[in-house]
Amino acid sequence: MRKRIFAYIINIAALLALSFSAFAQGPKKEELKVPKEAFPLYNGTFVGVDLYGLGNNMFGSSFMNSEVSVDVNLKNRFFPVLEVGYGKVEDEEDGVSYSSSAPYFRIGMNYNMMFKKKSMSHLYLGARYGFSTLSYDVKGTVLDDLYSGEVPFEYMGEKTNAHWMELVFGLRAQVYKNFLMGWSIRYKARFSVKENIHSTPWYIPGFGENKSSNFGVTYSLIYKLPFKK
């Protein structure tokens, strides 16, 4: 009987000790987990300038565009982003000339696929909604090679608007202190482009040639604003 009581006491003591040690270890484990999700809501604002659109033009493309982007790091996972740019085109081919220049806007969000890492460098996936309101000039002549004769063609200040969406894959890497560089490739799908009676817009700033879909590339220099986290 004594043995039994002794065994009971030992058992209870052991249980108590175990639960105590478990309790004592509890907060430690919690502490270990916390840093993984420890990013505050706001983690900084980033401002970027795209260099690809400018470089593209220097290498012979008739399109030129430049854009500035602002994004905010939320929880190191979500990066709501606003992109504002200006696109320009001037082209002449077979007696037809086309010119236009207009601003464009994109709004969307990136999702950091490496959100657990504390580094500013990361890979991301994103989506954008883009739109532009623009006007363009087209000049040329229409030649009738059957019945003979030609019709002069000149429509200046044709107005239109365009809406599209983009899927983005990109990466950005810290290169020096608050400076980062990033590139992204984008699949752009056209929602709508308003057609005019005498012309179909050919170039949409921020979207590219007026086709059902386009690919795009950006190469940006990014600066993290030195505000408090």
Place this chain on the structure above:
Amino acid sequence: MKNLLKFLFLGIFLCSVIGLTLTACEEADDCSLTGRPSPRFSFVDKGTPKDTAFDTLTVVALNTIQGDSVILNKLTGASYAALPLSYVNTKTAMIFEYSNGLRDTLWITHTNIEHFLSMDCGITMYHQIDKVEHTKIQIDSIVIINSRVDINEKENIRVYY
């Protein structure tokens, strides 16, 4: 600094590879549909509302660059044909010659709407068909089904025999 150089090189390399690939992948504009938007005529037998078939049909356009031009030469079994209109004038005349030697003349009154398509496809001419007049040698009547002539191919004018 090492990072910066690495990233610059990687960036330039990737950009040029992606840029080149994307340029190579982009299909050229298909301008085949935009050759010369012409109204599509369909030929129907009035007795039975089916497409009629001629032994042969020849169409001569009047007042062309070479005077009168054959724009359709002895087409056999024709149930439809796309026949071009003038870009400059608003009335185009053409003669239908049948295999039996008989002829009908058509006068099509139209509005010309020039339209810029793209830098690759250039400027083309759409038409709005306002009226079709004709002789009644073989033709019974003509109905305008779709007055707009553009790059979308559709039946525009139905000719009943």
